[in-house]
Amino acid sequence: MNIDWAALGSVFGVSLVVTVALVGLFTLGIVGLSKSAAPTGSVTVARTGAYVCFALCLAAVSYGIYMIVA
Template sequence: MKIDWVALGSVFGVSLVATVALVGLFTLGIVGMSKQASANGGSVALARTGAYLCFALCLAAVSYGIFLIVT
């Protein structure tokens, strides 16, 4: 049995980057939702919109991952 270490490293690197990016997006969404409570005026709408955008991107990334696994 022979292990392709380059392919294994490539998969590890891509999954690490994707995980960090997904967690970062979700964290930005949480921060945006918490800023809405302390912000005043027009900043509330901007923070809420940014948070919803981050959550939508997380949902899209997870959906794409599930699509790749199923197909």
């Protein structure tokens, strides 16, 4: 059995970066929703930013599922 260590390392690196980015994006969405509960004037900006973060998370997960199925 021959393992291509370079390809394995590449897959590990990309998956690590994408996972950290996705978790960070989801966290920004949650922070945006929690800021929208505060009595400030930028409630709509925070809520819109949170929804954009959640939409990007959904798009990334959907693309991953598409890549697995296709």
